[in-house]
Amino acid sequence: MPALPSPDEVEAARTQRDQLAAWGVSWPPPKGWKEQLADRWRAARQDVAPPPQPSPAFAQETLDFG
DSSP states (O other): OOOOHHHHHHHHHHHOHHHHHHTTSSSOOOOHHHHHHHHHHHHHHSSSSSOOOHHHHHHHHOOOOO
């Protein structure tokens, strides 16, 4: 599966045929291609778990200087 670009990456390279091909977009790009890539990118990001938050005990220990 090709690496999915962020919406900012799409805007930066949207006219480059080779870059579109690397993202799996046919040439000429079909109507709605940017929205489809953005949707796929968001869906892939949801699969990544956010980093764990420090526990309250850890936060207290790191802030307790005395």
